[in-house]
Amino acid sequence: MDSKWGGSCWFIPGPTRLTDAVLAGLAHPTMTHRSPEFKAVMAELHGRLRHSFALTPTTTEIGQQAQEGEDGYSVVVVSGSGTAAMEMIIANRFGPDDNVLVPTNGKFGERVAQMCQHFANVTHIKYAWGQPFDLTEIDQILSTGKHDALAICHNETSSGITQNAPEIAKITEKHGVPFILDGITSVGGLPVHPAEWNAEAVVVGGQKCTAGPSGIAAVAVSENFVEAMMERRETNPNPPIYYLDLIQALKKAADDQTPWTPSINLCTGWVASLREQDEEGMEERWARCARLAKGVRNLFIDLGFELFAHEDQRSDTVTAVLYPEPSWGEEWRRWMAMERDTHVIGGQDHVKGRIFRVGTMGVTHIEEMVEGCRRMIEGFRHFGMELPDLDVESYFR
Numbered sequence: 001m002d003s004k005w006g007g008s009c010w011f012i013p014g015p016t017r018l019t020d021a022v023l024a025g026l027a028h029p030t031m032t033h034r035s036p037e038f039k040a041v042m043a044e045l046h047g048r049l050r051h052s053f054a055l056t057p058t059t060t061e062i063g064q065q066a067q068e069g070e071d072g073y074s075v076v077v078v079s080g081s082g083t084a085a086m087e088m089i090i091a092n093r094f095g096p097d098d099n100v101l102v103p104t105n106g107k108f109g110e111r112v113a114q115m116c117q118h119f120a121n122v123t124h125i126k127y128a129w130g131q132p133f134d135l136t137e138i139d140q141i142l143s144t145g146k147h148d149a150l151a152i153c154h155n156e157t158s159s160g161i162t163q164n165a166p167e168i169a170k171i172t173e174k175h176g177v178p179f180i181l182d183g184i185t186s187v188g189g190l191p192v193h194p195a196e197w198n199a200e201a202v203v204v205g206g207q208k209c210t211a212g213p214s215g216i217a218a219v220a221v222s223e224n225f226v227e228a229m230m231e232r233r234e235t236n237p238n239p240p241i242y243y244l245d246l247i248q249a250l251k252k253a254a255d256d257q258t259p260w261t262p263s264i265n266l267c268t269g270w271v272a273s274l275r276e277q278d279e280e281g282m283e284e285r286w287a288r289c290a291r292l293a294k295g296v297r298n299l300f301i302d303l304g305f306e307l308f309a310h311e312d313q314r315s316d317t318v319t320a321v322l323y324p325e326p327s328w329g330e331e332w333r334r335w336m337a338m339e340r341d342t343h344v345i346g347g348q349d350h351v352k353g354r355i356f357r358v359g360t361m362g363v364t365h366i367e368e369m370v371e372g373c374r375r376m377i378e379g380f381r382h383f384g385m386e387l388p389d390l391d392v393e394s395y396f397r
């Protein structure tokens with residue numbers, strides 16, 4: 001390890017750290033969104049986002065329809081956070097006659113269910129936070145033929161669990177039910193395969209695994225999605241959307257544009273982070289996230305901590321660890337930030353004060369994680385815990 005690493009240790013599961021290249025990208029001088037210069041940015045963004053989504057490659061050249069590939073999937077950039085992109089999918093695809101099945105095991109899945117309730121009927125199956133879905137139950141529910149789609153949060157950032165998407169995909173395929181994923185903290189950090197999973201739509205947020213800026217997101221949609229959306233629009237030409245009209249966005253994306261003035265400088269910043277993603281390589285990035293997460297999990301287990309998520313499906317982009325002593329856990333977290341410039345995030349809703357979460361996404365490197373874990377151990381000792389002496393670095397080799 002680089003024992004000289006003395007900077008900030010940033011393990012927030014989004015927004016992740018922006019590199020100097022991304023900061024420079026954000027500082028691009030003003031340009032108009034109808035200029036060839038900006039169209040070149042959009043084309044590159046489309047082409048590189050296809051790598052994040054593990055879709056067939058296209059080009060990054062202007063005027064070549066970089067957004068749509070041989071696999072039939074199209075990507076669209078959304079000026080808004082991940083929630084806006086998810087709403088774009090749900091609002092354009094569903095209406096009051098649709099029934100969407102939403103199994104959840106954390107806050108962001110619950111948000112998918114809430115969002116769907118605004119546009120469609122929802123069957124919400126609530127599993128305990130951090131516990132796997134019962135796939136037999138999901139299979140049985142879908143076998144009734146009463147559901148028009150299954151929507152999930154793929155990587156549940158609130159509880160540190162990744163859903164078994166390949167198995168869920170087999171079930172949705174068996175029943176001919178469209179599969180929709182909030183991939184906001186999986187795309188770019190974990191293997192996500194929309195085409196293999198026959199997913200109709202997947203969403204990503206800029207500030208998570210792709211280490212881009214916050215306030216920008218993207219969707220990948222299949223031909224089936226587009227067809228179903230078009231049919232719906234014929235029967236209901238005035239759905240409750242305007243800004244997030246995906247039909248308009250797809251049309252403009254084909255010309256390397258957006259319908260409205262986009263977040264121009266977030267686009268230039270995101271392109272810079274996607275260049276870094278492509279320099280590293282998708283498989284290499286997935287492998288680094290997995291190596292970091294495995295090290296964090298094994299280290300904290302050996303230190304005597306308990307992990308929150310079920311052991312079979314622990315996420316490689318965020319690990320939820322139970323505080324040994326909830327009464328001072330959040331105080332420890334604040335101390336780590338203030339005194340050791342080491343940043344992790346706490347729990348949400350009913351697990352607030354009970355867990356802390358360590359992000360292993362974006363550009364976090366091994367040396368930073370080794371140093372950060374050493375500091376966290378020091379912090380726990382400062383709060384009076386007796387912890388074994390472990391060779392932290394060996395967990396990340």
Ligand SMILES: Cc1ncc(COP(=O)(O)O)c(C=O)c1O
Nearest residue numbers: 081082083108155157184185205
């Ligand atoms: C899995 C997941 N879905 C959705 C969101 C919401 O995304 P945003 O805050 O970008 O709207 C988050 C944010 O942390 C998330 O982790």
